[in-house]
Amino acid sequence: MAKNLLYAQSGGVTAVINASAAGVITTAREVGERIGRVFAARNGILGVLREILVDTAGISDNDLARLRATPGGAFGSCRFDLDPAERNPAQYDRLFAVLAAHEVAYFLYNGGNGSMETCRQIQAEADARGYPLTVVGVPKTIDNDIVHTDCCPGFGSAAKYLATSVREVGLDLAAMTTSGGRAFVLEVMGRNAGWLAGACALAAEGPGQAPHLILLPEVPFDEPAFMRRVQAVVERVGACAIVVAEGLRGPDGRILAMQRENKGYIQLGGAGEVIADRIASSLGYKVHYAVADYLQRAARHIASKTDTAQAFAVGKAAVRRALAGSCGVIGIKRISGHPYRWRTIQLPFEKVANLERKLPPDFIAKDGFGVSDDFRAWCRPLIAGEDPPRFVDGLPDYLHLDLPLEPPHLPGWQP
């Protein structure tokens, strides 16, 4: 009898991670009897350990199409790292007991750098135990910080949303004159890597258009030089639009944060607010700031068609590789830039797990306040094409999955 497949989602979710889920489920249905049941764990590896599973057979074809166009993680996600096998064998005993109880031979884990380490650990332990399992990592992160892949599903849509927002806000900003000068700061995600901040550069169609300056986490914040640049922009075009990555660091290597005297209060003020505050106090401009936060990784309504296609494709490729008994992480290889052509590849876990891809120096502008033309050329195809969800009554018709839980075969267990 054909063995079963288990899929799970991990880490911060994206606008298109469910497109990867749809790619997995659709492809598993297409291969027919070569795969038995297609389970999904609730809340990632935690759901596997807790034996909280659903059978995706309960998703109708119509809902599968809606799933492809729904942001968030329809099966639930988690932030949970497995212990090293030698330190916590009981955790792996439980994991493999659950996999065995549900006759799982294929485990597909949809996540970022850390999740690829989870994949590596599980494959290694399966091999050590002689459990017949093929683990395939399905990449996902808006941060685009996975190594050895052209890009990562989730990034293109977040980038398209942010670049669109910057283009729009630039038109708003340009409409109002203030004799005293104006600035606008948009804080975007990116703790260590400036891919998303950099993508905002695509908003500008010509010199003088927003964004005028981009502050990348790869470039230590040079405040005096920055203030001179802001002032020069305002003197030239009246207002300055700035994009700042949340992970912007000062010359001392520390993340910028508000120096507040709020005893007992948790520190929340981020890089966007810091930059806005400093411009207001240094230059006396009227400053607004926006924090995109989760909006940028959930904005399925303006997803990139390239991105949704890649998200679906990595799910599909993962099933094909799993069936072929080939473990590893699915990646995307760029075959050509103009026109953009790509295909999926597979990488060994070791080459990807826990590594982080920052902006390379040739993607950063010489002055440090933006990105290079090479970055723009690399990024442009990734936001290309529209793939809007269906709208009902003025709002996107997203799917709320509500599948019954599989009856557990094992006693309860808490990680």
Next chain:
Amino acid sequence: MAKNLLYAQSGGVTAVINASAAGVITTAREVGERIGRVFAARNGILGVLREILVDTAGISDNDLARLRATPGGAFGSCRFDLDPAERNPAQYDRLFAVLAAHEVAYFLYNGGNGSMETCRQIQAEADARGYPLTVVGVPKTIDNDIVHTDCCPGFGSAAKYLATSVREVGLDLAAMTTSGGRAFVLEVMGRNAGWLAGACALAAEGPGQAPHLILLPEVPFDEPAFMRRVQAVVERVGACAIVVAEGLRGPDGRILAMQRENKGYIQLGGAGEVIADRIASSLGYKVHYAVADYLQRAARHIASKTDTAQAFAVGKAAVRRALAGSCGVIGIKRISGHPYRWRTIQLPFEKVANLERKLPPDFIAKDGFGVSDDFRAWCRPLIAGEDPPRFVDGLPDYLHLDLPLEPPHLPGWQP
């Protein structure tokens, strides 16, 4: 010879104010020789006083269609109130000198409450001076706070953007479990009126869905009751999504703001951050917050088709009324709710100018933490329908107008 028309934009711009401009220009072209030239002032009434005008004949039909789908204020906006005529007659001497120099018989001003007062002042002074002028106010504001109109162009699109964002972020939030509880706060515009905050309620398709709580400026912030509600939501569904209007006030009537010890720094922390901070410190949850700021009023990419149609229609009606010699503010009258049917009306300046429409009590939920079903029924048709801009290379193809300035007829003048 036919007299000329002058159009100008005022106040905070919106995603659809240019659709009103397109309505004005298109209609003026349609009526042929009944109107001479169609000028637009740069930066609102300031451009009139400074005699900085452009001739809209320079806009091609193709660009006029792009203008209709471009956010921001293509002719530039301003925040400038005329002095009372009796206090500063020189200002009006200049104003009418400019109008006379360009043979303007129709003045159309596209703005909010304050701009309708400007309209009233100019019409009154024209009548007093015997200058043959018909002034028509073209309404615009995302705040929806203009009285005696069903709604105001700009509101529906901002509402659609925010409700979509809340629906999307709700799916993101629901995907992640944290044993300690999670909350997300979105700060939206609305200094005194909760129309936009309330519109976010449309995101929820059922109980338990985001937004779980809405903090309106009309309802004094009851912190203990709020914290109990947040806790109850988190205990029921694991995470709580909150929408807060920027103008939320405490029981003392003062706007909430961070109590920071940042000597010399300008206070920027807004209501969203305050609420996030307080949840984190009171309940110990992991809290994120987003600030939509200008993004919400510029998001033309997800404009409401109802809104763009109304924005165009008020521009069109303004030209018709001006030609008929009928001064006043264009409004929208709801003929029926299901299906939504509406028509333009005209209101005396006195009934609109400087007045502010807050949420009426029957639109506010009994517990004060949201809106009523009546509000939902009123709001739903205003976000209905999609009217996306054209996309090129993955981004909206917005128009950057660059018309030559009309040669001035008068000496320079500064207001």
